[in-house]
Amino acid sequence: xxxxxxxxxxxxxxxxxxxxxxxxxxxxxxxxxxxxxxxxxxxxxxxxxxxxxxxxxxxxxxxxxxxxxxxxxxxxxxxxxxxxxxxxxxxxxxxxxxxxxxxxxxxxxxxxxxxxxxxxxxxxxxxxxxxxxxxxxxxxxxxxxxxxxxxxxxxxxxxxxxxxxxxxxxxxxxxxxxxxxxxxxxxxxxxxxxxxxxxxxxxxxxxxxxxxxxxxxxxxxxxxxxxxxxxxxxxxxxxxxxxxxxxxxxxxxxxxxxxxxxxxxxxxxxxxxxxxxxxxxxxxxxxxxxxxxxxxxxxxxxxxxxxxxxxxxxxxxxxxxxxxxxxxxxxxxxxxxxxxxxxxxxxxxxxxxxxxxxxxxxxxxxxxxxxxxxxxxxxxxxxxxxxxxxxxxxxxxxxxxxxxxxxxxxxxxxxxxxxxxxxxxxxxxxxxxxxxxxxxxxxxxxxxxxxxxxxxxxxxxxxxxxxxxxxxxxxxxxxxxxxxxxxxxxxxxxxxxxxxxxxxxxxxxxxxxxxxxxxxxxxxxxxxxxxxxxxxxxxxxxxxxxxxxxxxxxxxxxxxxxxxxxxxxxxxxxxxxxxxxxxxxxxxxxxxxxxxxxxxxxxxxxxxxxxxxxxxxxxxxxxxxxxxxxxxxxxxxxxxxxxxxxxxxxxxxxxxxxxxxxxxxxxxxxxxxxxxxxxxxxxxxxxxxxxxxxxxxxxxxxxxxx
Numbered sequence: 039x040x041x042x043x044x045x046x047x048x049x050x051x052x053x054x055x056x057x058x059x060x061x062x063x064x065x066x067x068x069x070x071x072x073x074x075x076x077x078x079x080x081x082x083x084x085x086x087x088x089x090x091x092x093x094x095x096x097x098x099x100x101x102x103x104x105x106x107x108x109x110x111x112x113x114x115x116x117x118x119x120x121x122x123x124x125x126x127x128x129x130x131x132x133x134x135x136x137x138x139x140x141x142x143x144x145x146x147x148x149x150x151x152x153x154x155x156x157x158x159x160x161x162x163x164x165x166x167x168x169x170x171x172x173x174x175x176x177x178x179x180x181x182x183x184x185x186x187x188x189x190x191x192x193x194x195x196x197x198x199x200x201x202x203x204x205x206x207x208x209x210x211x212x213x214x215x216x217x218x219x220x221x222x223x224x225x226x227x228x229x230x231x232x233x234x235x236x237x238x239x240x241x242x243x244x245x246x247x248x249x250x251x252x253x254x255x256x257x258x259x260x261x262x263x264x265x266x267x268x269x270x271x272x273x274x275x276x277x278x279x280x281x282x283x284x285x286x287x288x289x290x291x292x293x294x295x296x297x298x299x300x301x302x303x304x305x306x307x308x309x310x311x312x313x314x315x316x317x318x319x320x321x322x323x324x325x326x327x328x329x330x331x332x333x334x335x336x337x338x339x340x341x342x343x344x345x346x347x348x349x350x351x352x353x354x355x356x357x358x359x360x361x362x363x364x365x366x367x368x369x370x371x372x373x374x375x376x377x378x379x380x381x382x383x384x385x386x387x388x389x390x391x392x393x394x395x396x397x398x399x400x401x402x403x404x405x406x407x408x409x410x411x412x413x414x415x416x417x418x419x420x421x422x423x424x425x426x427x428x429x430x431x432x433x434x435x436x437x438x439x440x441x442x443x444x445x446x447x448x449x450x451x452x453x454x455x456x457x458x459x460x461x462x463x464x465x466x467x468x469x470x471x472x473x474x475x476x477x478x479x480x481x482x483x484x485x486x487x488x489x490x491x492x493x494x495x496x497x498x499x500x501x502x503x504x505x506x507x508x509x510x511x512x513x514x515x516x517x518x519x520x521x522x523x524x525x526x527x528x529x530x531x532x533x534x535x536x537x538x539x540x541x542x543x544x545x546x547x548x549x550x551x552x553x554x555x556x557x558x559x560x561x562x563x564x565x566x567x568x569x570x571x572x573x574x575x576x577x578x579x580x581x582x583x584x585x586x587x588x589x590x591x592x593x594x595x596x597x598x599x600x601x602x603x604x605x606x607x608x609x610x611x612x613x614x615x616x617x618x619x620x621x622x623x624x625x626x627x628x629x630x631x632x633x634x635x636x637x638x639x640x641x642x643x644x645x646x647x648x649x650x651x652x653x654x655x656x657x658x659x660x661x662x663x664x665x666x667x668x669x670x671x672x673x674x675x676x677x678x679x680x681x682x683x684x685x686x687x688x689x690x691x692x693x694x695x696x697x698x699x700x701x702x703x704x705x706x707x708x709x710x711x712x713x714x715x716x717x718x719x720x721x722x723x724x725x726x727x728x729x730x731x732x733x734x735x736x737x738x739x740x741x742x743x744x
Contacts, residue, residue: 165217168207175200176233197237198246204230205253213263220264227257235281242289251282251298255305262309268316272323275306280330287337292345295338296352299331303356307363321367321377328360328381332388341397350403351446357385357407358437361414368418378415385411399444406440424476427464431480434460435487442494447505457487465528471536481529488522496565516568523574527552539596544589546599549582550606557610560624583607587648590656601656608649615642619686636694639686643679643698650675676706 179196205227212223234250255278261271279302286295306327310320335353340346361381368374385408392400413429434457441449461484468477495515502510509515531545538547556575559567586607590600617624618635625635651672658668680702687696 162217165207165211165215168203168210172200172204172207175203194241194243194246197241198249201230201234201237201250202253204233205256209256209260212260223260224257224264227260231257231278235285238282238285239288242285244289244291244294247282247285247291247294248297248301251278251294252301254278255301258305258309262312268309268313269319271309271313272306272316272319275302275309276323276326276330278302279327283330283334286334290338290340292338292349295331295334296349296356299327299356303327303360303363307367310367317367317371318373321364321371321374324360324364324367325377325380325384328357329384331356332384336388336391339400341399346399347444347446348448350399350444351441351449353400354403354407354437354440354444354446354449355452357403358410358433361407361410365414365417374418375415378411378418382408382411382415402440402443406436410436422476424468424480427460427467428476428480428483431457431460431464431484431487435491438491439494442491445499445503445506447503450505460484461525465525469536470529470532473537481532485522485526485529488518488525492518492522513569516570519568519571520574523555523571523578527578539599544585544596544600546586546596546603549586549603552578552582553607553610560627583645587652590652590659592659597656597660601653604649604653604656608646608653611642611645611649615639615646618642619690636692639692639695640683640698643683643695643702647675647679647702673706673709676702676709680706
């Protein structure tokens with residue numbers, strides 16, 4: 039028995055050892071599998087990074103590729119979004135060398151100024167030392183780059199500093215100190231400019247490109263100082279701008295394109311201002327600048343970029359500014375229309391290319407600018423100021439519409455401000471009399487523009503950008519109808535004063551228009567008129583009503599309009615009260631606003647009484663009724679309002695309305711006894727008391743039954 043037990047134990051021990059060996063083998067296999075998979079993942083991640091990493095110029099030229107992957111993303115989809123974004127600390131660190139280089143340049147200049155003040159060195163020695171410093175700043179980054187002992191940001195800053203010091207030294211040695219001969223200075227300046235463009239091309243740094251252009255634009259002023267002709271000066275400006283475009287296009291420097299274009303254009307305008315008799319040269323030069331800019335813009339434009347809308351907006355803004363510049367330059371030119379027709383041909387050509395390439399947004403911009411060029415060509419035909427105001431209003435309107443079309447925030451803001459100023463000028467300058475004039479058309483077109491803008495703004499949008507979300511939070515779409523209303527009322531007042539009530543200060547017909555617009559807005563869906571328009575019309579109607587209640591108690595040349603306005607207000611208020619009483623449309627739409635409906639009912643009754651008294655006063659002053667009829671009418675009005683208020687309050691269980699009815703009834707009785715008795719003769723007094731008494735008995739019986 040013991041022997042069998044020992045054998046069974048031995049067999050179990052052998053089985054346990056076998057199981058342990060199998061378990062250890064399985065663990066080793068799992069470990070090897072995990073190691074291999076981790077190595078494969080690391081290789082794949084490294085290869086993926088190598089694919090998505092932005093290639094260097096040398097890598098672009100290389101045709102061999104160690105890895106080929108199908109379905110490779112296109113360059114447009116990779117773009118800069120795949121590149122790692124700099125943190126704030128990295129951005130500051132990257133910008134510090136440029137800041138310190140500017141500080142160094144300023145320190146050198148002030149140091150030379152200090153040395154000059156103390157007379158330690160002559161002007162020639164100072165200029166020579168400045169050139170040596172410039173050459174040293176060229177050699178130092180070259181050595182550092184060869185030995186790889188400095189960062190690329192510092193090297194670029196040193197190269198740029200050498201360029202800036204060289205250009206400033208040349209200008210100072212020629213203009214300030216008169217040390218350099220003019221021809222030698224011109225040669226050195228051109229040499230430094232060539233060096234700056236070469237460095238910008240080699241280093242592909244956008245900030246360096248901007249600095250080079252900004253500093254190189256000092257040379258045209260040297261040419262002006264040397265009494266060169268305006269033709270040669272503008273030629274240099276255009277050639278400099280065109281040369282820099284090789285750098286801009288090669289390295290796709292969009293920011294540098296727009297900034298350098300602005301600098302160059304402003305420099306050309308300043309040089310034109312300093313020159314005399316060179317209008318034609320500078321006008322043609324501006325047209326050439328426009329052409330070069332359009333070529334470079336088309337080359338660096340990427341429709342799939344997240345900044346594409348900004349670049350489209352800048353395209354429109356710059357070209358509109360360029361057209362205004364041409365208009366300013368060509369004021370005294372004999373062939374000013376030809377310049378704008380040439381611009382029209384250029385913009386039309388770009389628009390046609392955009393159409394062929396199916397770039398609809400670019401087609402919108404260039405097509406609009408081409409139309410503006412045609413408008414400006416018409417302006418040059420010695421048109422009147424009225425026509426120019428009309429055209430400028432259209433230009434501003436076109437800018438706003440294009441900004442809305444492109445969803446470009448800067449364009450929306452800038453052209454909205456421009457449109458506002460044009461509107462103010464139009465209101466102040468233009469008149470509506472005579473009716474068929476350009477001035478009247480300008481005023482009417484502003485209203486048409488506003489309506490079109492509002493209709494376009496109300497169109498539904500998806501994926502709102504930050505500016506559009508902010509505008510939505512500020513309820514701009516709801517405020518715009520109020521602005522349209524204000525302009526429309528100003529236009530109506532102008533029409534009324536010039537054609538109807540030109541001998542009074544009260545626009546009675548405009549008061550009626552305000553009330554009718556309020557009536558329409560109460561029944562119009564909110565999506566068409568915004569949230570705030572009914573409230574604005576209500577405020578305007580209350581103001582108009584107060585004005586009406588304060589008039590009519592003295593002789594008025596336009597008393598008929600006063601009478602008509604008061605009758606219309608009375609009829610509308612009675613209609614609104616009837617709708618509220620019957621719980622009609624207003625109760626359904628404005629239920630939240632009409633929670634305290636009794637307050638509105640009571641206000642309506644009081645206004646009706648005041649309006650009827652004012653109407654009777656107008657009729658009495660103008661001989662339609664005599665004094666006694668006016669007194670009777672006022673009393674009957676009070677009793678009638680009291681009766682209706684009591685019946686309505688009893689019907690709807692409106693306690694406050696019933697209280698108003700009893701109050702009016704007491705006021706009517708008090709007036710009847712203490713005022714009307716002395717003002718009326720016996721017959722009229724008797725008839726009035728009979729009528730009031732009979733009506734009072736019927737009213738009492740009705741109330742008691744309820």
